[in-house]
Amino acid sequence: MKQTLKTTKNILFILLITYLLAYLFVSVFFPEKRISIFGYSFAVVETSSMEPEIKVNDVVCIVRANKDKLNVGDIINFKTYVKTNKGVLAEINVTHYLGYKAEDGFFYKTQSYNRREEGSFDFWYDEKGKRIEEVPTDALIGKVAFYIPYLGHLTKIFQEPLMLMLLAINTLLIILLVVIIKNKKPESVETKQD
Numbered sequence: 001m002k003q004t005l006k007t008t009k010n011i012l013f014i015l016l017i018t019y020l021l022a023y024l025f026v027s028v029f030f031p032e033k034r035i036s037i038f039g040y041s042f043a044v045v046e047t048s049s050m051e052p053e054i055k056v057n058d059v060v061c062i063v064r065a066n067k068d069k070l071n072v073g074d075i076i077n078f079k080t081y082v083k084t085n086k087g088v089l090a091e092i093n094v095t096h097y098l099g100y101k102a103e104d105g106f107f108y109k110t111q112s113y114n115r116r117e118e119g120s121f122d123f124w125y126d127e128k129g130k131r132i133e134e135v136p137t138d139a140l141i142g143k144v145a146f147y148i149p150y151l152g153h154l155t156k157i158f159q160e161p162l163m164l165m166l167l168a169i170n171t172l173l174i175i176l177l178v179v180i181i182k183n184k185k186p187e188s189v190e191t192k193q194d
Contacts, residue, residue, distance in 0.1 A: 042062070062095075072099060078093070078094055091127075093141060096122060
């Protein structure tokens with residue numbers, strides 16, 4: 001019975017590690033495929049456009065969404081274009097409210113937290129640099145299922161080479177200490193006999 005339980009634990013551990021490694025591999029090499037392969041994805045919020053509800057450095061969990069089942073007021077994640085400070089177009093992922101859904105289902109209009117309060121819609125750019133208000137439905141990545149406050153701070157640690165190096169050094173030191181402690185032979189205690 002104990003052997004079966006131990007084998008089951010080992011198999012579950014190996015499956016979990018395999019799943020996490022597969023998710024990591026897809027995230028690094030094919031990030032746009034995470035939703036289609038796994039059904040969910042995570043993203044760190046980079047701007048304050050959804051504050052106070054979702055703050056900078058919160059992590060959002062995005063799930064695959066059927067565009068016909070989305071409702072006005074849902075928080076969605078989508079790809080669009082913005083102009084940088086230098087006037088260059090950049091494609092980004094955005095997490096905003098679904099503010100309007102076209103009857104024909106071909107486009108959405110979105111709202112940041114403040115625009116939702118005002119009743120106005122966001123402006124974006126298409127791939128040619130034309131200013132638009134509509135987001136095509138094929139730009140939809142998914143619906144936000146939940147968010148985890150402040151977790152983005154932790155993920156930024158793993159993006160810094162210096163922090164990764166320090167983490168690796170500390171891990172190696174801990175492993176080395178454990179090995180030294182385990183291999184240390186206990187000193188024999190001699191008892192005095194009268």
